[in-house]
Amino acid sequence: MEHASHALGPVLVEHASYLWLVPLFPLLGALVNVLFGWRFERSGKKSLVHVVAVGAMALSFLTAAYAFVQMLHLPAERRFLQNTLWNLFSAGRVTVDLAFALDPLSMMMVLIITFIGTLIHLFSVGYMWEDEAKAYWRFFAWLNLFVFSMLLLVMGDNFVLMFFGWEGVGLCSYGLIAFYYTDREKAAAGMKAFVVNRFGDFGFLAGLFLLFWGLGGAWAASCHTGGPSYQATPGMHSLAGASDAAASLALAPRVSLREHAAPAKHGAPAGHAAPAEHAAPAEHAAPAEHAAPAEHAVPAEHGAAAEHGTAPGHATASAKGEHGVGAQVMVGPTLNFRELRDQVVIEETGIAEHLKDQRVWGVALLALVGIFLFVGAMGKSAQLPLYVWLPDAMAGPTPVSALIHAATMVTAGVYMVARLNFIFALSPSAMGWVALIGTLTAVFAASIGFFQYDIKKVLAYSTVSQLGFMFIGVGVGVYWAGAYHLLTHAFFKACLFLGSGSVILGCHHEQDMRKMGGLKKYMPITRWTYLIACWAIAGFPWAAGFYSKDEILWKAFTSEHLALFGTATPWLGPAIYIAGLLAATGTSFYMFRSYFMTFTGEYRGGQGHGHEHGEDPHASVAAPHHADPHGHHDAHPAPDPAPAHGAHGHDAHGQAHGGHGGHGHTPHESPWTITLVLVVLAAGAVLCSLLGLPAAWTGHEPLLEQWLSPALTAEVPFVHKPHALEFVFQALGVGAGAIGFVFAWVLYKDNKSKVPAALKEKFLGVWTVVYNKYYVDELYDLVVIRPSLAWSRALSWFDGHIIDWLVNFAGSVARGFAGIDGWIDKHFVDGAVNAVATLTIEGGRTLRRVQTGRIQTYLYGALAGGLAVILLNFLIP
């Protein structure tokens, strides 16, 4: 790797004491709605619910925008805003602060989340107003809470806070998918999402602990590497045993930096590398010689010694301020992203080299860390094989699908990999796996998208596929492009989802595309925005998807650094390119198929539901229709603007089908809260392209790449290819999109062609397999769920029959002994006792006869007694 050319310094922290407000507003919004929302709703002030929720989002966005402006005014290398609130907990070496941080990457994420989040909240006002669940407040409370969690995820300054958000978004997703919890299937979908995500979380935690463990130097004691050998000394325990965070912080070794040029662009001083050898010998030789344990120095002392050795020599070397002379980088286990980044990225610490050499369980540590963390990402970002929850998650209300299952939560995995770019970039194997799984997912999910009829399912599989593209990006190492695709996808996919939501609303809760068609006549705005978004996702120029997707595929083609199982695989990059191109063709096909089926031809709704319905049990979200469409209008005179939207929608609704609320009637365009949001998103999907105009066109790095570069420090050795070739590849990309478009156009334009039906008949086997999503859910049932249940039953039997049998057996043995004991007791012990008793009784009975009452008898007795005494007197001397 080309680290030498790019000397990096520690992150320079800019304190921004207001950052906590960004997540606070949505949290407050959620709290208000949890506590008072149902009262608002019951007392006829339903609109207060969304005023609170949307207001909280807007405030959050404004705060984020303020932070963005502040960041813009800072020089690139200082763009790291941080805000520590308090220490959450610390024990031993684990110390967790409640702290927020924004660097250009998380800034981008926060802007996406708050901006698109606000739009989707606004959309929801129109969409959920008349929802049959009668829990307007619950919906908005969850939605606000979701945004809060998502902000924690991206703004958290450490792994634990990120994990707070990570699990929090999972929880909110659970709550929102299972929003209609009285429907068993939807409740089950929510649970599935949570559980599958938990599998991912296991990976996240395992990766985190492995990394933490690796930084702790576990290898030194247990593994066989050339690293410094570790021996115990008394002092070591004081370090190991300290449960005091401050103490362990003080003891933690630090590496002093010589003069350092943090920003690469400012030019590293020439003498930079030279002093490195100076301090080395004394400590360096130590581990080898210290086979005899007793003298071996404690790590803490080492750290101190290192400090000592370096600092004086360079005391005057720099004028660069904080990161110049004497600046220290803490090394060792940390949960803090910045501390982690500093020690890994800064070459002098040697941590990166150490980590690269380590092996655990016979595998390279970093590869394992990367793969485990990626398992976490697989869960959250719906990659093979953990994607299964996402299509089912469409059971939630459509705005939820747009916000959570397209724009934000599902990108968390991509964000995490990009955040940890400096870790992933150290392991070609980890990169290879991320890219490979991303590619497979992209192709696999795209193919399922071909034959789905449920418009939301198409979009769900499309999302899975697009997330695959993002992982190709962050996998091959073009992190900025992965993040860029995340950004563009957030716009066009949110637009598509909300477009579908508008369609579903317009068609009276119909989701089956076979019952749509011809909607362009009724819903012009929805149609145009949907078309623009299709244009963007299909990768045609001037819409954003083209730039991000092409950059990813181009970089994939030029990457020869990937590896699998520790073996270099230079062919992987080009192979990914080809597969990616195929997936892009597929994307274009199924997206335009959905467009043509929905918006062109004749409207097919209202011809009765029924026979076709049985084909896809998940196809429609069975929503009872408004029994009394005008009732609510009367009940809520709607003085403020927001309910007016609902009412407006309702008016349109009323006009469109002439008063008798029912179904299968003429569709209608959605209210303005909905169409406005669609227009803004469609505009975004186009305008985002300005951020990523390729260097081959403009001659300078794309704007977004420049912006993100302080956060994405990993250097990845792409092969340099001529610009001309890049143009060819861009043309190929457009061509792929065009092919998909043409196929869709021929087969589905106006829904007249009989070819799709004929093809389906001809390849019914293939069609069935793909339509049923390759039976992956069934496979899971067979491979995971049934065996674990069987196993549980077996264990339960074991518990009840073996362990408890043993217990009861022990009990019976004891009782057996007790029985014998009792018999002995009865016949021998008691026999003896009873014998005494009998003797006594019998004796008494005999003696009773003595008690005659006749004075003569007594006198005889007294006489006999007297005689006996006298006799005894003589007999016993």
Place this chain on the structure above:
Amino acid sequence: MNLLSVVVFLPLAGAIAAAFFPPAEAGQHRALALVVSLATFLLSLGLWFGFSAVPGAPEFQFETKVPWIASLGIGYHVGLDGVALLLVMLTTALTPIVVLSAWNAVHERVKEFMIAMLVLETAMLGTFAALDLVLFYVFWESVLIPMYLLIGIWGSDNRLYATVKFFIYTFVASVLMLVAIIYVAGHAGGTFDYVQVRQTLQTTASAQRWLFLAFAVAFAVKVPMFPLHTWLPDAHTEAPTAGSVILAGVLLKMGTFGFFRYALPLFPEAALHFRPAIAALAVVGIVYGALMCFVQKDMKRLVAYSSVSHLGFVMLGLMALTAEGLTGGVYQMLNHGVSTGALFLLVGMLYERRHTRLISEYGGIARRVPWIATAFVIVTLSSIGLPGTNGFVGEFLILSGTWLGRLAHATWFAAVAATGVILGAVYMLILVERVFFGPMRNAKNSALPDLSLREWVVLGPLLLLIGLMGLVPQPFLDPAKAPVDRLMTRFAAAEQRLRAQDPSRLPTTGTQPTPVLAGRQ
């Protein structure tokens, strides 16, 4: 008389006073028990705020030491370290809640029930406060009697089997400990005083192992650790709600506390010897308990098995012998008391309404009883360790402590234990789904009332604690710091001794040291 003794014996005094009230006055007995347990809690707040957790503070605070049976070296010696303090607080906080929860549930022999509760409280508090081995043993065993009665008299159908099983299981194991205690006193200069014994105990290595085992078995049954756990599901299922809450909330902690206070510090070398086996059993318990939950049809049985799983985490944390693991273990004791206590309360509330604990009898009741559902979900989240709830802090510390520990194969232990986190989510969410979500199928559930004011008061503090301990855990972690450090130091010394015999021995306690990085400088 010092505050600690007052706290310990106030419930007993209340019980004695209650004996003079006529049995017919059920209301008076309820009120008396509530007032006494609340007063105990308020007084124990004095302990909480009076306790000093600053470095250098005395190890045992609120100490009292008077001779009891001087000729045998037995004394009345009580005092609290941080861990005991936390458990005392848990006990005093849970008891009034439990008394209140039994307000309507118990209507037969109310007098006896309340007396049993109060006696039980004194016995539990005494167990945590005792600093004399015999005193400890007396309290330890006297917990059994009221508990035996609670299950045996106020339990459900199969209560006799359960209560006899519970009693004999725990009693037999404890008797081993008594033998060990007597042996220990004999080899520690004829005193039963814990603090002295800890300093002066001299035994051979093999004797130490036997002693450790005797203590460990007594504690392991109480925890309960796999495979000594089978008394627990029966006891829980048959016990009345109040009994279950106390059993899960406090009684099980006596076992883990016993490890922390007695088995580990008194016999460190032996503990090091048996540690891998105990850690392995803990991990087995985590997974085993969780898997058992999948097939339970009875809610209480499910929660009981989940306790086996959660207590496995505690034991794993203790066996990691790292600052993180021990702290996490202590924290998880509190968490389990709060979360599982709340779960049993909620199950009890459903039981009071429908007189069945069978999961299949419910379904879709969230719409009918939204607040019960909400509370249940919150407690569930805490139980599965969602960040932001108390459960997360404990699990995270335990897992990181284990992973970073130097116990052989620690990473494997931690990795397998971490699957318990997944399994936990699965069985708890399935339970929530089956009981609360979906359509309402059983007409008998159509008239369930939601939480009453009294039930809110019962659940409120626990729900509050779930959030508080999840978001501001440090105040609850602070008291554990000094005891954890002391224990670590003891083990460091033990390892020194072992290394003196075998210089090639690598340390197995504490976390991995930070790498020596001088090489790069």
